[in-house]
Amino acid sequence: MKTYRGGCHCGAVKFVIDAELSQLTRCTCSMCSKKGALFCYVPPDRFRLLQGDNDLTIYRFNTEQAKHIFCKHCGIHSFGHPRSAPDLFLVNVRCLEDFDLENQAYEVDLFDGRNWEAAFKARQRNR
Numbered sequence: 217m218k219t220y221r222g223g224c225h226c227g228a229v230k231f232v233i234d235a236e237l238s239q240l241t242r243c244t245c246s247m248c249s250k251k252g253a254l255f256c257y258v259p260p261d262r263f264r265l266l267q268g269d270n271d272l273t274i275y276r277f278n279t280e281q282a283k284h285i286f287c288k289h290c291g292i293h294s295f296g297h298p299r300s301a302p303d304l305f306l307v308n309v310r311c312l313e314d315f316d317l318e319n320q321a322y323e324v325d326l327f328d329g330r331n332w333e334a335a336f337k338a339r340q341r342n343r
């Protein structure tokens with residue numbers, strides 16, 4: 217477990233997570249595929265928002281259960297809460313300062329969010 221600092225582009229939003237970044241997730245839903253985000257799941261006790269509470273805003277669509285959170289000023293989506301596990305933080309590892317995406321070893325799980333119900337069922341079976 218390592219501590220990583222993260223945030224948006226303009227610097228308004230800053231947070232710290234404790235995570236093991238060996239297993240990342242990519243999602244095919246209409247939102248994530250446009251954002252191109254790579255995610256890790258972080259339990260609430262390992263996520264600390266340092267600043268930016270008032271700079272964040274939420275976008276919802278479809279069932280409106282997932283919270284796609286982004287910075288009001290620069291538009292960067294650094295974290296959110298997934299529909300599949302609303303209590304967890306879904307952190308965009310592209311927004312972590314001390315994680316070198318290009319040179320780190322990690323596996324990427326594909327979550328087929330475009331077919332959310334089937335993908336969720338399949339993942340439950342695999343656990």
Ligand SMILES: [Zn+2]
Pocket residue numbers: 224225226227228229287288289290291292
């Ligand atoms: Zn920002």
